[in-house]
Amino acid sequence: MENKKIIIDPVTRIEGHAKITIDLDCDGKVEDAKIHVTQYRGFEKFCEGRMYTEMPAITARTCGICPVSHVVASTKAIDEILAVTPPQAGINIRKIINLAQILQSHTLNFFHLSSPDFIYGFDAPKEDRNIFKMMQTHPVMAKDGIILRAFGQKIIEELGGKRIHPTGITPGGAAKKIEESQKEMILKEIPNAMKIAQGALKYFKENLHKFQKEIDSFATFPSLFMALINPDGTLEHYDGVLRFIDSEGNILEEGIDPQNYKDYIGEAVEEDSYLKSPYYKPLGYPMGMYRVGALARLNIASTCGTPLADEELKNFKALGGGKPVLNSFYYHYARLIEIIYAIEKIEELLNDDETISETVRRTSKVSKNRGVGCSEAPRGTLFHEYHVTKEGVITAVNLIIATGNNNLAMNAGIKQAALAFVDGNNITDGALNRVEAVIRCFDPCLSCSTHALGIVSSKIEVRDHNKNIIKVIERN
Amino acid sequence: MRIIIGYGNELRGEDAFGVDVIKELQKLSLKDTKLISVFQLTPEIVLEMLDADEIIFIDTCSNEKNHYKLACSLTQQNGLNLSHHIAPKTIIYMLESLYDKRPSFFIYSMMSSSFDEIMDLKKYRECVDIVVKHLLD
Numbered sequence: 001m002e003n004k005k006i007i008i009d010p011v012t013r014i015e016g017h018a019k020i021t022i023d024l025d026c027d028g029k030v031e032d033a034k035i036h037v038t039q040y041r042g043f044e045k046f047c048e049g050r051m052y053t054e055m056p057a058i059t060a061r062t063c064g065i066c067p068v069s070h071v072v073a074s075t076k077a078i079d080e081i082l083a084v085t086p087p088q089a090g091i092n093i094r095k096i097i098n099l100a101q102i103l104q105s106h107t108l109n110f111f112h113l114s115s116p117d118f119i120y121g122f123d124a125p126k127e128d129r130n131i132f133k134m135m136q137t138h139p140v141m142a143k144d145g146i147i148l149r150a151f152g153q154k155i156i157e158e159l160g161g162k163r164i165h166p167t168g169i170t171p172g173g174a175a176k177k178i179e180e181s182q183k184e185m186i187l188k189e190i191p192n193a194m195k196i197a198q199g200a201l202k203y204f205k206e207n208l209h210k211f212q213k214e215i216d217s218f219a220t221f222p223s224l225f226m227a228l229i230n231p232d233g234t235l236e237h238y239d240g241v242l243r244f245i246d247s248e249g250n251i252l253e254e255g256i257d258p259q260n261y262k263d264y265i266g267e268a269v270e271e272d273s274y275l276k277s278p279y280y281k282p283l284g285y286p287m288g289m290y291r292v293g294a295l296a297r298l299n300i301a302s303t304c305g306t307p308l309a310d311e312e313l314k315n316f317k318a319l320g321g322g323k324p325v326l327n328s329f330y331y332h333y334a335r336l337i338e339i340i341y342a343i344e345k346i347e348e349l350l351n352d353d354e355t356i357s358e359t360v361r362r363t364s365k366v367s368k369n370r371g372v373g374c375s376e377a378p379r380g381t382l383f384h385e386y387h388v389t390k391e392g393v394i395t396a397v398n399l400i401i402a403t404g405n406n407n408l409a410m411n412a413g414i415k416q417a418a419l420a421f422v423d424g425n426n427i428t429d430g431a432l433n434r435v436e437a438v439i440r441c442f443d444p445c446l447s448c449s450t451h452a453l454g455i456v457s458s459k460i461e462v463r464d465h466n467k468n469i470i471k472v473i474e475r476n
Numbered sequence: 477m478r479i480i481i482g483y484g485n486e487l488r489g490e491d492a493f494g495v496d497v498i499k500e501l502q503k504l505s506l507k508d509t510k511l512i513s514v515f516q517l518t519p520e521i522v523l524e525m526l527d528a529d530e531i532i533f534i535d536t537c538s539n540e541k542n543h544y545k546l547a548c549s550l551t552q553q554n555g556l557n558l559s560h561h562i563a564p565k566t567i568i569y570m571l572e573s574l575y576d577k578r579p580s581f582f583i584y585s586m587m588s589s590s591f592d593e594i595m596d597l598k599k600y601r602e603c604v605d606i607v608v609k610h611l612l613d
Contacts, residue, residue, distance in 0.1 A: 061487065112519065135573040143574050150520035164515045 002101040020414060020435060022351030028424030031416040035407075037275035046170025052078055052366070052392045053171070059399070060165045061386065065108070067103035068156060069377030069402070071169045072238065073384040076170040077341070080259070080371030081388055082364040089357035090173025097160045097169060098375060099349075102145040102151025102237060103193075103342040105378035106294070106335040109443045110200060115334060118207055118438055122214065123430035129327050133242045142198045150337075155346065158182050173361035183350050184353045190347050194308070196341060201336045211329065218438045219413025223248030224280055224290035224301045226405065228376050231255075233302035235341065237376035243300050244280060244290065249323045250473060252280075258374030263381055265400065277407045278400055289408035292380025293442065294334035297424065299324035304337070306344035328413055328441045335378075335443070345459035352410045366392045381444055385397075403444040413438045479529050479579075480611065481512040482534040490522075490588040490600060494534035500608045517562050522570045528579045533564040534607060539584035544599045545587045546606060584610075 025030045037452035051056065056074040058142040060067040071092055079086065086094070116129045119138060127133070135142045145298070157417045160166025162449055168175045193202060208215070224247070228240040244264070255265060268277040268285040280288030290296075304310045316333060325334075338448045351354055366388060380402030387396040417438045421431040482494030498513040505592060512524065517533075525531060537547065564583055571577040586603045594600050 108519070132569060132573075133569065137573050140572075146522060146570075146574075147518050149518075150523055153518070153520055162515075163518070 008438055015249075019440075021254055022418050022422060022435070024424035029420050030061065030415075030418045030424070033403070033411075033435065034272065034420040035205040035275075035414055036273045037096070044355075044399055047397045048451075050394050052081060052163055052386060052388050055384075055386060055394065056169065056171070057165070057167070062399075062401075064384055065167050066101060066377050066379070067165045068160065069375060069382050070384070071160075071166060072098050072375045073373040073377075073382045075169050075171050076249070076373030076375065077371040077384045078373070080373065081366055081368050081386065082171060083367035084172050084362050084364040086173035086362060087357065087359045088354040089177065090351060090362075091238070093159055093174040093178060093360060094169050096346050096349050096355070097156055097166065098238055099342040099346050100152040100159075102378045103339055103346075104149045104156070105338050106342075107145055107148045107152065110204075110332060110335060110339075111141065111148070113443075114437075114440050115145075116203065116318040117440075118211075118332075121210065122434050122437060123428075126429055126433070129433070139199075144199065148196045151189050154189075155186055158186070172363050175361070177358055177360050178350075179357050183356060187347065187350055189344060191308065194343050197336070197339045198308075199341065199403070203334055204332060207316075208333075210329065213420070214434065214437070215327050215329040217417055218434075218441055219409060220326055221327060221412060221414060221416065223409055224252065224283075224288065224414075225296035225324060226280075226290045226292050226381060226395065227297040227300045228258075228374065228381060230298055230305075234305040235297060235301040235303070237297075242381070245300055245324065247324055247428060249299075252282075255350060259370060259372045260384065261385075265383075267400065267404075274408075275407050276400075276404050278405050279408060286408055289412065290405065291328070291409045292402055292405040293331060293378075294338050295325065295328065295331045296335045296380065297376060298337060304341045304347065306341055308344055309337055309341035312340065320342060325442035328409070328438065331441045331443065343366050366390055379403050380405050403442070406442050408440050409447070410439055410444065411460070413441070478509045478514060478532065479491050479516065479525055480532045480534065481517075481521075483514045483517055483586040484536055485515060488591045489593045490586070490590045491536045492604065493536040493586045493588070493600070494533045494605050495560065497534045497607050497611075500604060504612070506612075507547060510548070517567060519570070520613065522567055524574055524577070525571060525579070526577060528577070529567070531581040531585040532611065533581065535583070535585055535593075536588045538589065538591070539587035540589040542605040543547065543589055544596070546603060547583075547585045547587065551559055557566075570586060 011436055016031050018038050021036065022030055025031045043059065047055065048056060055078060056071045059074045061072045062070050063257070112131050116134055118132060119134055120129045131142070156166055157163045159182065160168035161175065226242060226244050228236045229243045230236045230240045242258055242261065243254055244252040246252055253264060264281055265278050266278060266281045266285060266288070270277060277285065279285045280290050282288070298313060298316055304313050316325065316330070316337060317326055319330065369390070370385070370387050375382055382402050383398070383400040386394055386397040388394055416433050421434045423431070484491040484494045486492040486495055495513050498511050501511055514521065524560035555601050562582070568581055571579065576603065
């Protein structure tokens with residue numbers, strides 16, 4: 001049998017545009033598999049020459065789904081350049097908006113992108129394995145997803161000014177204080193949001209037993225993990241320091257100031273993808289593969305710091321038997337716990353008297369020529385690094401995006417799934433769907449990670465070793 | 477109630493067409509009409525449309541050959557999709573399947589090939605005016 005290459009292009013039910021190639025050997029067995037991110041926008045370059053004050057608005061446009069993360073990281077980088085510490089109310093407002101975005105983003109992934117796989121199974125006919133079928137058979141779940149996402153978006157709109165590309169987070173703090181009426185409006189919706197979140201978690205756990213093979217082979221391997229964490233070991237999405245742990249749970253680096261991230265993270269470039277491959281520098285490339293995002297955050301944190309999330313965190317950590325959970329399928333589990341955490345934390349922050357203080361912003365002038373902003377985006381740790389002249393003109397920009405951090409792990413994951421499920425002599429839609437589903441575990445935002453805008457459509461091509469297309473599968 | 481929703485990115489040249497139509501309509505006093513202006517259509521926007529008898533979508537449609545031509549059909553629209561942004565048909569599908577709502581709906585699209593800048597402001601404004609006038613008639 002001649003060598004063949006399977007190409008899945010584009011990958012579906014993710015944010016952005018990518019294709020997967022699977023190389024088969026002469027016996028039709030999987031030899032290698034890779035994800036290629038195929039678009040490029042060049043934010044780092046065209047930001048040069050702009051005033052630092054424009055950066056939050058410009059970099060928010062990197063993405064339509066997680067603009068809040070970019071605004072948070074961007075304003076934190078500028079805070080550094082201005083050498084300004086926002087007032088606590090400003091910090092709390094930023095935290096609430098960031099948590100609202102994590103909530104709505106995780107909700108979209110579970111309820112609308114990944115749920116068809118959980119409900120109908122990975123081998124279900126593709127006509128049935130989609131959100132539209134789910135609306136017919138599970139309308140309550142579909143509506144719950146809409147309500148929960150609307151809750152997150154409403155918070156962003158109320159406190160940030162706009163649902164998409166909000167302007168309420170500004171260098172030095174926030175643009176305006178939280179009004180009592182806004183606080184009450186949000187608090188009123190907390191019980192229903194929590195009920196929906198707990199219902200989703202219950203559904204997920206009750207159905208987990210159906211997916212043992214996927215749990216075992218969807219990017220299940222040793223790797224490092226990285227996340228922000230508070231000094232007391234609690235979960236953190238806004239502040240804190242960076243921590244690396246290994247697959248045994250040993251702390252490799254503790255208390256890393258995000259300003260020094262370049263001492264620990266290198267960025268490799270592969271010629272077949274616009275998505276860079278960050279790695280842990282002390283171990284080199286590609287040995288320094290690490291994972292970020294909800295799975296990493298919950299592996300690294302000892303507690304969430306909120307009661308309901310902590311209760312579930314115990315069950316999550318039990319899966320690892322005292323060590324980090326290595327199965328990327330459990331990203332879904334971790335995201336559901338983080339939704340619960342986000343709801344609890346938003347309530348806690350809103351009930352903090354500091355949050356509704358009058359003073360939400362401090363101003364200053366350019367004091368340093370470099371600043372790094374770091375936060376936890378829905379998909380993982382996000383870095384914005386800016387260099388400026390003393391007049392505040394941007395001279396250099398480096399962005400490490402959450403999804404990029406996971407690039408090496410995503411590649412290793414699709415290879416593992418391809419080896420487990422793809423038979424070159426009998427290529428099934430279910431097998432290819434599983435390879436895609438590995439990527440959906442990471443919930444990548446490729447629009448962000450390459451700073452490229454993608455269009456999601458549905459086409460799978462199978463090519464032989466001469467790159468002739470021998471099979472095409474249309475998904476829509 | 478009639479809902480008119482214009483959507484597009486104001487930083488992307490003629491993609492702002494739907495938003496600009498809404499801006500003109502906001503200057504008028506339209507009876508029993510709700511005006512919505514958004515960057516993109518998202519799943520939760522369906523919650524704002526539950527009381528609609530009629531929904532009118534206004535957007536820009538990428539088409540290099542018919543620049544500044546106006547269309548009022550669904551043929552140029554994307555099919556069903558659902559991600560962080562969705563197609564008008566998906567909203568209609570969600571209203572029907574999840575909420576048992578069946579509003580009549582139309583889509584006004586301006587054909588454009590310019591998503592960096594407004595190529596011809598006079599023609600662009602004429603298109604805005606035509607759609608506004610049509611909606612008022």
